[in-house]
Amino acid sequence: MKKQMMIAGLTLLSAAVVGACATKREKQRIDGMTAATPAEPIRLEHPEKVADDNAFTFDLLRAVRKHTDKANVFISPLSVSMALNMTLGGAAGTTADEMRTALHESGYSQADINAYSKRLREALLRADPQTTIGIANSIWYRQGETLRTAFTNANRTYYGAEVRPLDFASPRSPKVINDWCARQTRKRIPQIVDRIPSDAFLYLINAVYFKGTWARTFDKKNTKPAEFHKADGSTEKVQMMYRQGDYRYGTNDVCRYLEMSYGNGAFGMVVMLPQEGKTTRDVMASLSGERWKQMRQMNNEEVQLYLPRFRTECTYDLAKDILPGMGMKAAFSPEADFSGIALKPLRVSGVVHKTFVEVTESGTEAAAVTSVEMVLMSLPVDKKEPVLFRVDRPFVFAICERSTGAILFIGEIGEI
Missing domain, CATH: 3.30.497.10 (Antithrombin, subunit I, domain 2)
Incomplete structure (x- = not known):
């Protein structure tokens, strides 16, 4: 059974790689840039274990x-x-x-x-x-x-x-x-x-x-003071970065989410912004190994991105x-x-x-x-206009390896 799961996992991974490499242009587009050496997908002996690891992550x-x-x-x-x-x-x-x-x-x-x-x-x-x-x-x-x-x-x-x-x-x-x-x-x-x-x-x-380093960095000249709505209902002044460009973007019933890649595209950050009427607690409650795999299927969209600097x-x-x-x-x-x-x-x-x-x-x-x-012991929908993605309220984010979806870091930001 384990061997069959391994073969099935490899088949799915191969199909995903083929789909991701459908065209030369899509293969080399990372956040709107052409990468000189695009990242190679990681291949593991037990690729299905990534989903199990991510289930532990969300727990x-x-x-x-x-x-x-x-x-x-x-x-x-x-x-x-x-x-x-x-x-x-x-x-x-x-x-x-x-x-x-x-x-x-x-x-x-x-x-x-x-x-x-x-x-x-x-x-x-x-x-x-x-x-x-x-x-x-x-x-x-x-x-x-x-x-x-x-x-x-x-x-x-x-x-x-x-x-x-x-x-x-x-x-x-x-x-x-x-x-x-x-x-x-x-x-x-x-x-x-x-x-x-x-x-x-x-x-x-x-x-x-x-x-x-972001595959496409933010221009510091576009960073401006802005309000961030904190988890406790109050507001605070933050330094809000801005960039308009091509990003992988998706949406579901609980949140909208966007991925920004680093370096050659091997790693990325996924920012999850709750839908109106939802909270970061709702986002975290919805996360599972299967939901995360579904969320990895994003489309390229032109996005107006506002993201606060934070530490x-x-x-x-x-x-x-x-x-x-x-x-x-x-x-x-x-x-x-x-x-x-x-x-x-x-x-x-x-x-x-x-x-x-x-x-x-x-x-x-x-x-x-x-x-x-x-x-x-003692003893997604096509957009004719740019998508507005303004992160001015609590959000969830994860840093992951993009080809497997393996999560290195994950968190919730309720205040800056």
């Missing part, structure tokens, strides 16, 4: 929104899933089953997950020479302890993880881990560990960094309510089974997720770090 987004009262939400599902998949490699029994269910990976073996993660990571890193992207993993364990060889070898091989012993009793140890995070995120996430508790055994950390930073404790609420409970409990990591009984004591994003006339910079702390 996580809704769970985070449910447990925060902040106007802005911004996460990197890629960072969270990669950190948790490294951890999953050492889980067993109910602990592993719950983690796979929450991650939408129940139909895959650990070998499938590891191989897919490796191919996706390598493909994303080389997808666009014009876009800076980094995906790094590391494991830090208490000096003097021993990790199972199979666990460390798998994380080195499939996740490119650095595995290092560290003297957790030293007051300098948090700085060692934080300096690694700062390097991987170009100093955008300078700290992930405040202190190392006395019972800490292991940290599994993922860092994702993205910096892309936001977020921090989440995923171990408190969010992941347990998604069904991942055993991993945090005394019943946790991580016997594949070490001989000593372990449980997950914290999952901290920090993010950063800034959108300007030239492009987008985004970063994320996810830290898993483990401790020893």
Whole structure:
């Protein structure tokens, strides 16, 4: 059955590629420009898993929104899933089953997950020479302890993880881990560990960094002060960018959406603006793996685009309510089974997720770090006129790899 799904997925992907390359002009048009070297579609051994990953993305987004009262939400599902998949490699029994269910990976073996993660990571890193992207993993364990060889070898091989012993009793140890995070995120996430508790055994950390230049940048001369209607009903002055040009555009019953591409077109940002009478909560509630695939089918339209410059930073404790609420409970409990990591009984004591994003006339910079702390247990319609797309109220946006639809970052902006 898995093999048939894989063949069907490849057939659908091939059909999509053929359709996307129908004409030379369409192939080379990216936001109204001709790309010297158009991006090549990413081909994965299990292309259907992208939809499963995106289903986890939308579940996580809704769970985070449910447990925060902040106007802005911004996460990197890629960072969270990669950190948790490294951890999953050492889980067993109910602990592993719950983690796979929450991650939408129940139909895959650990070998499938590891191989897919490796191919996706390598493909994303080389997808666009014009876009800076980094995906790094590391494991830090208490000096003097021993990790199972199979666990460390798998994380080195499939996740490119650095595995290092560290003297957790030293007051300098948090700085060692934080300096690694700062390097991987170009100093955008300078700290992930405040202190190392006395019972800490292991940290599994993922860092994702993205910096892309718009395929067609905004002219700063067209940026003007404008009003943005905040989620709480009040208004604020923002710097509103403007550009009229050719964009991929679509609409459904909940939102209108537009895609702006970066660099050679491998990556793009999709901005989702709620329809009149709808809210960003309605947009997030409607998102699913199938809905996202439908939304990827956009048409080229002439659009008058107004988009505010914005920047936001977020921090989440995923171990408190969010992941347990998604069904991942055993991993945090005394019943946790991580016997594949070490001989000593372990449980997950914290999952901290920090993010950063800034959108300007030239492009987008985004970063994320996810830290898993483990401790020893005590015991569309054709338009004759340009489409007006004025982002002057709360919106949802996602940064994705365009050929697969794989989402790297996703968020809701309720205030600037």
